[in-house]
Amino acid sequence: MSKEIEDHRVLNPGTNEPFASVLERHVSRRSVMRGGLGLAAASMLGFGGAAQALAASTNQKKTPLSLAFESIAGSRTDAVVVPEGYTAQVLVPWGTPLAGEATDWSGDLAMTAERQAQSVGMHHDGMHGFPLDEESASRRFVLALNNEYIDQQALWAPQGGPTNAEEGARPAEESRTEINAHGVTLVEVKRGDDGRWSHVQDSPYNRRFTSATEMELAGPVAGSDYVRTKFSPEGLLTRGTNNNCGNGFTPWGTYLACEENWPNIFVNTGERFADDARIGIPTERGRYGWETSAGDPSEQNDEFARFDITPRGADAGQDYRNEARTFGYQVEIDPYDGSRRAVKRTALGRFRHEGCWLGKLEPGKPVVFYSGHDARNEYIYKFVSAAAWDPADANRPGANFDRLAIGAKYLDEGTLYVARFDADGSGEWLPLTPQARTTDGRRLHQALGLAADDQAGIIINTCDAADLMGATPMDRPEWASVDPASGDVYITLTNNSKRTEAGSEATYTNEGGAIDELGVGFATAPINEANPRPDNGAGHIIRWREGSDEMRFAWEVFVFGAAATDGDNRSGLTEANQFASPDGLWFDDRGDGQGILWIQTDNGYEGVAEHTNDQLLAVVPGALEGGVVTPENQQHLKRFAVGPNGCEVTGIFATPDKTALFINIQHPGNWPASEDATRETQGSVRPRASTVVIQRQDGGPIAV
Numbered sequence: 001m002s003k004e005i006e007d008h009r010v011l012n013p014g015t016n017e018p019f020a021s022v023l024e025r026h027v028s029r030r031s032v033m034r035g036g037l038g039l040a041a042a043s044m045l046g047f048g049g050a051a052q053a054l055a056a057s058t059n060q061k062k063t064p065l066s067l068a069f070e071s072i073a074g075s076r077t078d079a080v081v082v083p084e085g086y087t088a089q090v091l092v093p094w095g096t097p098l099a100g101e102a103t104d105w106s107g108d109l110a111m112t113a114e115r116q117a118q119s120v121g122m123h124h125d126g127m128h129g130f131p132l133d134e135e136s137a138s139r140r141f142v143l144a145l146n147n148e149y150i151d152q153q154a155l156w157a158p159q160g161g162p163t164n165a166e167e168g169a170r171p172a173e174e175s176r177t178e179i180n181a182h183g184v185t186l187v188e189v190k191r192g193d194d195g196r197w198s199h200v201q202d203s204p205y206n207r208r209f210t211s212a213t214e215m216e217l218a219g220p221v222a223g224s225d226y227v228r229t230k231f232s233p234e235g236l237l238t239r240g241t242n243n244n245c246g247n248g249f250t251p252w253g254t255y256l257a258c259e260e261n262w263p264n265i266f267v268n269t270g271e272r273f274a275d276d277a278r279i280g281i282p283t284e285r286g287r288y289g290w291e292t293s294a295g296d297p298s299e300q301n302d303e304f305a306r307f308d309i310t311p312r313g314a315d316a317g318q319d320y321r322n323e324a325r326t327f328g329y330q331v332e333i334d335p336y337d338g339s340r341r342a343v344k345r346t347a348l349g350r351f352r353h354e355g356c357w358l359g360k361l362e363p364g365k366p367v368v369f370y371s372g373h374d375a376r377n378e379y380i381y382k383f384v385s386a387a388a389w390d391p392a393d394a395n396r397p398g399a400n401f402d403r404l405a406i407g408a409k410y411l412d413e414g415t416l417y418v419a420r421f422d423a424d425g426s427g428e429w430l431p432l433t434p435q436a437r438t439t440d441g442r443r444l445h446q447a448l449g450l451a452a453d454d455q456a457g458i459i460i461n462t463c464d465a466a467d468l469m470g471a472t473p474m475d476r477p478e479w480a481s482v483d484p485a486s487g488d489v490y491i492t493l494t495n496n497s498k499r500t501e502a503g504s505e506a507t508y509t510n511e512g513g514a515i516d517e518l519g520v521g522f523a524t525a526p527i528n529e530a531n532p533r534p535d536n537g538a539g540h541i542i543r544w545r546e547g548s549d550e551m552r553f554a555w556e557v558f559v560f561g562a563a564a565t566d567g568d569n570r571s572g573l574t575e576a577n578q579f580a581s582p583d584g585l586w587f588d589d590r591g592d593g594q595g596i597l598w599i600q601t602d603n604g605y606e607g608v609a610e611h612t613n614d615q616l617l618a619v620v621p622g623a624l625e626g627g628v629v630t631p632e633n634q635q636h637l638k639r640f641a642v643g644p645n646g647c648e649v650t651g652i653f654a655t656p657d658k659t660a661l662f663i664n665i666q667h668p669g670n671w672p673a674s675e676d677a678t679r680e681t682q683g684s685v686r687p688r689a690s691t692v693v694i695q696r697q698d699g700g701p702i703a704v
Contacts, residue, residue: 034549036434048372061215064623065594067478068704071576071638074612078670081642085697088641088677091197091313091662092143092187093690094154096120097277098199107686108158113176121147122155122181123689124664126247126584127505127651128255130335131397132188132205138655139389140190142205142335143254143662145651145691146244150181151667152288153695157686172296175304178288182242182344183210184257186335191660197693207338209257209331211240211265212303215327219346224456225316233317234493238326239306241342246355246479246584247483247651248330248369253395257342259330260374266324267291271308278463279351281309281324325460330356330371332411334403345405348383349432349462359546360487364388366550367410370489373463373620377494379471381462384550386413398485416459417550418471427544427553432458439470443633475536477583477622479600480602483621485593490543490558492582495601496536537605538562538580559619559629561638563607573632577639579617580605586652588703590665597621598640598701600663602648605658614649616641618703638704641694644671644681651691658701663695 049123069083080088095111097103099118111119128581129147131137152162155178163171188203193298202208209215215238221227223439227235241257247258272281285292286307303414306320313319328350333342348356351373359368359382367385372378391405416428430436434445434452437474448470460464475496480487538561544553562569563581573579584600599617603609619629619637629637641650646669654661664669666689673681677692696702 003459010119024554027463038527062592062594063429065590065596065620065704066333066623067481067596067618067620067636067638069640072640072642074575074578074615074639075642075644076611076613077372078644078668078673078679080644080665080671080692082678082694083640084281087695087697089197089693090303090672090677090696091189091691091693092120092145092185092199093672093688094120094122094181095125095148095688096187096199097201098185098187098208102201105372110158111155111177111181116177117210119208120185120187121183121208121210121447122150122664123148124691125245125666126258127662127664127691128249128653129189129655129662130249130255133398136392136660137397138191138593138657142187142248143185143186143187143189143199143691144257144333144335145185145664146247146257147181147183147185148245149243149261150178150288151687152178152385154377154687155181164289164292166289167285169292170680172293172298172670175290175293176286179211179240179290179303180208180270181210182240182244183208184241184244184255184331184333184510186333187578195695195699204338205335209241209333209342211242211455212241213241213342215236215331215342215344217346218343218408219348219459220455221325221346221350221459226460228316229320229322229326230304230313230318231306231320231323235322238323238344239303240327241344242327243429244331245374246353246527247382248356248358250332250403250410251358251361251367251389251395252393252403253334253336253397254403254407254412255333255335256356257333258355259328259331260352260354260372262327263292263324263352264328266307266309266327266601268309268324270312273325275350275461275575276309276324279324279328325350328352330369330411332404332407336397336403339453340404340612343407345407345564347412347416347461349381349416350459350511351378351462354478355480357482357489359482360484360491361559363391368550370480370491371481372474372478372480372491374478374494375472378463378477379466380415380474380477380491382419382550383411384415384417385410386415405651415550416462418466418469419553420470421472421555423553425556427472427555429551432462432464432465432469434458436469437595444468465626473541478583481585481587481597482589483595484589486545488543488545488621490541490585490587490597492541492585492599494581494583495539495605513637524589538566538608539582539605541585541599547637556628558621561605561608563605564606571629572634573629573637574634575611577634577637578608578611579603579615579619579639580608584650588654588658590658590704594622595620598652600649600652602650604624612639612642613645614643614647615639616643616649616652644668646670654702659695659699661702663692663694664689665692 005297075081107440110303125146125148129141186207188200243261244257245260291308311321329344354372416432436444475493478492480491540560541558560570564578581603583602588596623636648666651664
């Protein structure tokens with residue numbers, strides 16, 4: 001999630017053992033577990049015994065890739081900085097028209113609801129490219145990108161800012177425009193003979209999904225009493241997807257947009273469901289006050305009233321008390337078929353999804369997806385499909401087949417798990433099913449007060465279910481990525497500012513230490529002898545490898561973020577690669593078991609921020625002696641790019657031939673000045689989040 005809209009409340013009132021406690025005990029064993037996954041855990045989990053685990057962890061295989069660029073210096077300018085011999089081009093910035101007559105951008109261009117609905121949305125985040133045919137896959141494709149949130153000052157710059165942003169009724173046209181600036185953008189892009197990229201105006205693939213677009217519900221929750229509303233009494237439809245942060249894609253050719261900070265667009269001033277409190281629905285005013293536009297003469301079909309989920313009618317069919325329960329899911333989109341609605345796949349859980357990452361794909365075995373709940377002291381989840389993977393379902397660009405029906409096959413039935421990390425380097429996936437046993441011995445459905453077969457109720461209350469099962473609270477799990485050869489899963493733990501020094505007392509959000517009506521528990525929690533980092537502003541990255549069954553795994557810390565001068569610089573970072581608050585993550589598979597792990601940051605950690613803006617780093621895991629980043633192998637972790645002042649670097653993928661790397665620059669302060677992303681802004685411009693394409697000047701593959 002962008003730190004610009006981060007919810008600083010701690011929404012998990014659970015008392016499960018903090019990950020910091022587990023981590024310190026595990027780190028103390030690193031003289032034994034230095035190899036990356038832990039020999040004891042690897043052997044125990046059936047990875048072929050200690051000898052094979054040692055061979056894997058010390059990378060006894062082919063000569064690994066080498067990063068063929070010099071680590072660049074940190075930068076604090078209004079420009080994108082890339083290594084010598086590379087170019088960086090701005091592509092599809094916010095407001096780029098997708099259809100109709102193009103309107104030249106200007107700093108005083110007034111954005112309207114209609115114009116925004118036909119233009120690229122605001123604040124680009126996760127993205128992926130979908131080829132239109134195999135032959136031109138690296139030159140032409142549909143770019144799907146999330147538009148996570150809005151910058152009201154930039155959006156309404158011509159009029160001096162938004163109207164009634166903090167109090168009073170919002171004008172309907174402003175609310176409608178902001179609603180249309182959120183969601184997902186689909187746009188066809190192509191590379192010309194000169195190597196420059198452009199979007200295809202009026203392409204049949206160009207499309208917007210906004211916070212008002214009609215969508216389907218599927219999976220356990222669809223059609224249940226939990227999601228019946230005035231708009232959809234049958235509980236099968238909803239409107240909009242919101243605050244989509246990280247992303248995912250499927251092997252059958254669909255895009256997954258992941259709903260993250262969606263709770264704050266709603267408000268409930270009356271009687272509250274327990275899940276409203278646990279997930280963090282505001283009680284006074286929504287983030288943008290869209291609900292205050294209700295009753296405007298131009299309002300249609302309760303387009304604004306639905307954001308106020310206060311119960312008012314005799315039953316759920318007469319109001320929008322369940323509207324928020326139609327959010328918090330993974331949203332599947334067919335980028336090839338403009339006639340199809342997006343589908344919310346509820347079986348993968350309901351929470352603040354940071355992303356949705358495909359696990360190692362093997363014929364005849366279930367399809368696996370991982371997701372993190374991006375909030376302090378929240379959890380990591382895994383979904384395992386009931387159906388086994390059939391290679392005949394793989395995407396065929398240009399083919400006319402029903403990708404969403406294939407999505408239903410793999411995503412609507414399966415088992416949702418939450419992770420527990422154990423001190424010996426092993427871990428367990430805990431099933432979130434009605435008959436699962438909680439830590440106190442009850443059935444999960446009993447602990448939640450549900451019927452014995454109510455999987456929909458488990459999904460609606462995913463966070464509470466994870467608490468009851470004894471999952472390990474984590475330091476804001478964000479993006480994950482999977483090595484398709486080994487199956488190793490990497491995930492960023494961005495930071496956690498709600499940990500205090502040893503000896504301090506826990507503080508609570510209200511007097512007496514009771515849980516308040518928002519489900520907020522500890523405001524701060526002290527460390528103890530097992531917690532390695534109070535005020536973990538720098539964050540870290542962990543990885544794990546699945547065991548011989550879907551229930552067990554072995555884990556290890558891959559790298560600790562830090563400033564080079566920190567006294568607790570556990571991974572030995574230097575000025576050439578110091579980073580903090582790792583966020584975006586992507587494993588760039590180069591084939592033959594080789595790959596580059598790209599790390600993006602959304603940093604507010606002063607020790608690093610005073611030296612550089614947010615950045616993109618590259619590391620080759622297979623080249624690391626010992627398997628993890630240490631002071632002795634710093635040459636394999638390099639800074640590749642730095643973003644402009646005020647930005648977050650996020651969203652990442654490369655063309656199949658690896659000659660073009662795409663990243664997103666979100667919430668820049670004063671950029672871009674031109675199509676040349678590396679051109680430093682002189683004076684001031686109206687900031688526009690943008691996709692940036694990085695290429696080598698000689699046309700060769702990126703980074704190697």
